[in-house]
Amino acid sequence: MSNPRPTLQAVAERSGVSMKTVSRVVNGERYVAADTAARVLAAAEELGFRPNALAREFRAGARSATIGLITGDVANPFYSRIARGAEHALRDPGYSLLSASNDEEPARERTLVTQLVDRRVSGLLVVSADDDHAQLDEERRRGTPVVFLDRAPTDVDADTVVLDNADGMRQAVGHLLERGHRRIGLVGDLSRLSTHRERIDGFRDVMRQAVGGDWERYVRSGSHDVRAAAEATTSLLAEADPPTAIVTTNNRITTGALGVLAGRPDAPALVGFDDFDLADVLGITVVAHDPDEMGRVGAEELLARIGGDDAPARHHVLPVRLVVRRSSGAPVTTAS
Amino acid sequence: MSNPRPTLQAVAERSGVSMKTVSRVVNGERYVAADTAARVLAAAEELGFRPNALAREFRAGARSATIGLITGDVANPFYSRIARGAEHALRDPGYSLLSASNDEEPARERTLVTQLVDRRVSGLLVVSADDDHAQLDEERRRGTPVVFLDRAPTDVDADTVVLDNADGMRQAVGHLLERGHRRIGLVGDLSRLSTHRERIDGFRDVMRQAVGGDWERYVRSGSHDVRAAAEATTSLLAEADPPTAIVTTNNRITTGALGVLAGRPDAPALVGFDDFDLADVLGITVVAHDPDEMGRVGAEELLARIGGDDAPARHHVLPVRLVVRRSSGAPVTTAS
DNA sequence: TTGAAAGCGCTAACAG
């Protein structure tokens, strides 16, 4: 039944050459006579030889041809598109992706980092859920390149690939102001996330100019899942003087808000952060960007580091753009 | 800068015991004196020792604590939820997921299988894009357990986890018939996919009873992406006698159909296969199921096989259920 | 152009 995989040694015996010669042939090195190579190849073929990647990578100092990817949840479309972008970029260089979800929990993230480093991944791409990056920095110093995606760490200086969050929010709010909105609400994620903070900063920058100190009146942070976002949206609408427009700070929050807003005749205008599959069908105005690109750029940065590039940390900022659709509606004409 | 990770041997020297003893402590084996263990642990801690998983797994006959997952595209929500389900089930037993996309191309799938087997994964979860499973079967016989997800192979007898596709489609069509529809269209994926064929079978079963040999009139197979689905939908609507209802056979096709149908006053009723994030907001009737569960069941089947279970192949069929929403509308009253 | 020897870090197997 389960005849074991032949080893390189078996191929050597079969073809009557040394292991080193087989190794040379298998790895396409030079300095092998054509007929020797042919003989070895034939033997390998016949025996069904396949090099043992574990053995190869185990050798001194070597690392596995594997990259660890840590995100909050593989099934979140934002993260899974990052994964796709990274996978595509890593394909040709021959790396596989070990992907894992931290469920947005710092403790779990640390376990994953340990696990991946123990497995000697060649590098780490991480959308960190942790504020403290001492562990990651330690591993980086020990020799595992790390690239931070989406959320830039504030406690260490490392390679990052992030969105232009503040700019995106400025565009969103600027657009709503142009359309005449003044009571603009914001439903946002946990304040500890740097992305969230930057988006709030953008919101404030533009709003303060328009409405002054009152800018924070309709800001509701802390929604980390669809349900919480729905509740925050509902509470905004229940205000005495409800906002005429709402911006959300990520795809899940947009989903939650939509669940509340859909079908309401008095629904405020809406601009969501992150584009999503059916945004065009639903006619939702969004701050769009390309998550695949984030994965791709991160992977390439990592490959450079793996290749020995030890220049100072690089900080990539990916552009975002406002895609105007029906949900940001016609200009508001009602008095404040 | 990059002081290398200490080895088990270093810990042994530091604490003045043999490597085997350190190994025992590190692996929590019994028969170690409490104070010896304490000393070893202290040394390990002090040196920052971490076992080299590669070395550990490399050893004779051992396999890596890794499971390969092959799907069409990590960023497709159906697949990424399978990944999540599998990841969660594999977490406690200590396995990591090496996930890769075959882009629905058989050639790429074979490359991936080779790559993963070379890396000595403990098992393989695969949503196969290939009709020919000789390679996978060969690897299975060589000792790598394989579980087929979503699409059952017809050429080999192996463990499978699939949906009750025909039943789902029967429910969808039965529901539309009940509402009075007779001209029911179907926009479907590539005919070579077993899932698609089964869904068509379900469609035919119910339709033949209602409309006889005419059941195939509005069936359009072969749409493998959103755009093709949109085109097929458009062409259905352009018929002289267009269908009053349309069923789609997966989430991407539903997206394509929605792009065409949304906003059309004469839009036919719609039932989609696969539930999706905003289906409730959009009010789309769907055949729902739980992709996480598919990943979970597949992972557990695999774990059983890894554990040595060599019972005959098991075939898990997961239930689907019709979720009625607005898109399947009010009963049709127009004459045929 | 080819080969021999050594060793990566760890753990079974077998003593003590």
Next chain:
DNA sequence: CTGTTAGCGCTTTCAA
């Protein structure tokens, strides 16, 4: 309870 020995499959010296 603890230690010794051997070896996983491969590649890197170094030598022929």
